[in-house]
């Protein structure tokens with residue numbers, strides 16, 4: 471399971487692989503089980519084609535979208551990924567400066583190796599209006615969650631992303647094979663220090679446990695920050711989430727790192743978008759690698775899409791500059807695809823423009839039937 475990865479970001483992953491110890495590269499690259507969900511995230515985009523519209527003008531094109539009352543220059547954000555200091559010594563601070571410089575919102579998380587305060591400070595150094603969100607897991611001790619929320623709010627994060635696809639930790643085949651389970655000395659999950667129940671100088675572990683809707687409700691009652699529920703794949707969960715007052719949903723299979731039998735995120739997206747019916751924005755991540763992937767996800771109902779591993783590859787190979795250039799190029803690629811599809815605005819991309827390769831039929835938007 472440690473074989474070479476190919477695919478659309480091979481040119482990015484390969485320099486990163488050369489740069490990193492094998493076990494760290496594998497931690498970033500790998501997925502759960504047979505890595506089916508991981509592969510399918512990219513492959514599913516490859517099975518979809520876009521029908522362009524013609525003669526629609528569009529010299530006044532814009533890629534901007536509105537998400538939770540903020541205007542984003544592009545329908546793109548950096549998804550939360552753990553341990554950026556394993557990729558590059560400048561870690562999350564470099565990612566934050568690069569994302570801010572590229573005009574791309576960043577989701578930093580509890581598993582960062584830089585505190586949320588330092589991440590937001592780095593982003594704001596670059597752009598005083600940079601959007602930074604904070605990702606967390608509900609903690610079995612509610613006071614820990616409360617304190618993490620307080621830190622994120624104090625740091626200046628404008629939304630919380632609650633990841634709910636991890637009632638247990640996924641079985642990551644490569645990590646099990648390599649015996650990778652801990653950060654090396656000198657690196658730590660800085661957000662997990664000095665929390666209720668932690669020992670001085672020692673960060674609390676990040677436990678995976680089967681939280682319930684009641685736990686989420688407690689968080690909803692605790693904060694006025696917008697809440698984004700990450701890891702929703704079933705349309706019934708999407709409906710409950712909206713009823714429970716979530717402000718946005720993030721359709722994700724965790725980059726194929728949790729349930730290996732999960733569908734590709736882009737395959738789950740249409741039914742979730744139908745269930746939500748425009749009540750809140752739907753975001754997605756998993757396998758987004760090029761402008762046409764972004765356009766496809768938007769046409770199928772996403773407001774914006776998140777990028778995980780390619781950011782890590784760019785960071786590992788070329789630090790802050792690499793991430794800035796990568797995100798800038800991806801934005802330009804999306805603008806180019808939008809133009810070729812005959813769109814003036816991201817919302818001009820519609821589901822009728824997405825067809826299955828080989829059949830030219832629209833992909834099913836149906837609910838799961840069982």
Ligand SMILES: Cc1cc2nc3c(=O)[nH]c(=O)nc-3n(C[C@H](O)[C@H](O)[C@H](O)COP(=O)(O)O)c2cc1C
Pocket residue numbers: 497498499511549550551552579580581605633700722723724725726727755756757758776777778779780
């Ligand atoms: C190395 C790595 C660490 C991740 N850590 C987290 C995390 O701490 N919290 C979380 O919600 N998702 C985490 N994810 C999942 C990402 O947020 C995102 O869903 C996924 O990477 C998107 O797929 P992509 O890598 O194909 O772009 C992680 C993903 C990777 C690859």
Ligand SMILES: O=C(O)C(=O)c1ccccc1
Pocket residue numbers: 552581676724727
């Ligand atoms: O690796 C992951 O996907 C992940 O979500 C995570 C969460 C906590 C600590 C380390 C990684």
